[in-house]
Amino acid sequence: MPDEPAVHALLAERWSPAAFDPLHEIDDEQVASLLEAARWAPSAGNSQPWSFLACRRRDAQHADVVGSLSRSSAGWAPDASLLVVNLCHRWVDGTEWDYSEFADYDLGQAVAHMTIEGVALGLASRQFRAFDLDALTRALDVPPHWAIRTVTAFGRAAADSATSRTPRTREDVRWGATDR
């Protein structure tokens, strides 16, 4: 194998920590920059089929998110300084609602832009789906044409999560193969 190809530091340095520092606080300017990064992501026909609910520990809806966490995420997600609920357009039968088949794809792009802005701000992030979707949808009173897909935890990685960090692993690039 040749050396791995070079990738820009903002992408190469992104990783998902197993634990966050519960003493870290995120400021208004950082939250605004994260949302702004997602805002300018591209989308099919500029449909922008995304919505985000950014909750800090003191925000009213933070308790709704924490209350919906599964056992696996309840152990670490409340320590993040920001929990962002990521929503996308949902198909609703029998309505004129302008749903795009790329709603999930575009939400993924917007979340990627947000997490990469996070790296630029010195924030680690971890996306997860380990929460009670129905309970969180009810608690946040999400309208029927929106669907919660994931939550992103942002914050400072806990010191021991960095030192005990397991290496990231990925499939190799196989040129020309579309099957596996």
Place this chain on the structure above:
Amino acid sequence: MPDEPAVHALLAERWSPAAFDPLHEIDDEQVASLLEAARWAPSAGNSQPWSFLACRRRDAQHADVVGSLSRSSAGWAPDASLLVVNLCHRWVDGTEWDYSEFADYDLGQAVAHMTIEGVALGLASRQFRAFDLDALTRALDVPPHWAIRTVTAFGRAAADSATSRTPRTREDVRWGATDR
């Protein structure tokens, strides 16, 4: 309105040109870096439910992609120095195939990482769905558990597309709103 929040240059400078420079050539190292950036994107359970087919003008499958273009994309996409076909896992009934409900979302993330790496390399990009999906799926002999979602054109923006560039527009950020 206050000033717009700061966003890292790699994200702020990304835009989708209307035309590419047909004289621009992309080198092997750049293609490798684009694929490497996508490779390290995060995904649900590290499922990596994506695949990419990178075609330069001289590559055999470039003709397949160009042959499938709609009238709207045929006018500009062949001028790009690279066309990347973006595929994700597809649900297949009655099989043991390991499909993730986040396949589209994760593909969107990986494509975002690839396009941001493109900005770092000085490459403009434009994603599109203006092609004959069935024809391209047949031409590339895509297995049934993979689905082509989009194509990304990478290259150098045509000089006149930069000067005649229309400003990017987005919805405003509305704090706390999940409805619109």
